[in-house]
Amino acid sequence: MSDTGGSSHTIRALTELRQRILSGEFKGGERLFEVPLAEMLNISRTPVREAMSRLAEEGLLERAKSAGFVVREFGLDDVIDAIELRGVLEGTVARLAAERGVASEDLARITDVVNEIDACFKDNGDVDFDSYSKLNAEFHEKLAALSGSRIIQRELERVVHLPFASPSAFLPDKMQMESRRGSLELAQAQHRELIAAIKNREGARAEALAREHARTARRDLEYVMKEKAGMVQNVASLALIKT
Structure with missing residues (x-):
């Protein structure tokens, strides 16, 4: 040893x-x-x-x-609270970034990531979920840094390590779900709107967009736990949730 x-x-x-x-x-x-x-x-x-x-x-x-x-072990309410907390923190990041201003090169870098995500959506209707997952995580990492607040960034790093609070916790490849392309396209549209709000110094709008964007994970969790109980076996970490 x-x-x-x-x-x-x-x-x-x-x-x-x-x-x-x-x-x-x-x-x-x-x-x-x-x-x-x-x-x-x-x-x-x-x-x-x-x-x-x-x-x-x-x-x-x-x-x-x-x-x-x-x-x-986590109760369902614990997981929902963790997702809500991520939304609050990312909303604060977005508002502070808009209010304080962001360097053009930083906006360019996060915009490049969003442009790369576009390529994950194929003309035949398929989605490159592996690439989407990696790029989505990169988008949220860059978003966390935009406010310039190490305190908030550090707390976000703690929260996303909790089960299901990660921005990519319920991407369709992990749930073995099909026909979720529309949900991912909506999330991608929110990425663009969020960047635009920060660029235009619209603090309140940026915060609201970020919080709504985080709620996607909550909707997906509730979908799996309540409407598609048979899918629970395909998400191993759901074993941590007491039902």
Whole structure:
């Protein structure tokens, strides 16, 4: 087993454990311990301990009363609240960006991302979901930076690590759903309107657009949980939700 507890091992442990939680490999309520996880990852206990502490701060783990950590279970209301919180934070980012102004090169870069998303929509009606997912995440990362507020950007980074609060949490490829192109095209139109509002220094409009845009994830969650219960098995991390 590797003997180093350096930051690179902490980052690897953090990334690996987060992925296993969000993929449903570690179930809600499951207890995790340092030693077996360190053996699984082939690293020392120190970076595992640090990674688990970070995941507890993110809200994915809870400290057990005696020793170790427990994978957190979420109620449906918890997940909806996380999505709403992302909308509030992104709305604040958009309003501050519009009010404070954004450098032309920053607007050009985020506009380039939106133009690239256009290419994900094929003439035959198909959508390149893999590219859309990556570019959509890039759009939201660049949006988070537009306000110039490291405090808000840091809080957004925390929120999007919670299950289902990510902007790409319910893209159709992950739900194995077809005929959702219209929803993605609407989201893309909102991307463009949001950039335009920031560019035109329309703070209130930018904030409203960003908050409405974030609500797409809430609508998709409710769709899966209530209208298409059979799809739950196709989204592994739904195992974290207590119903």
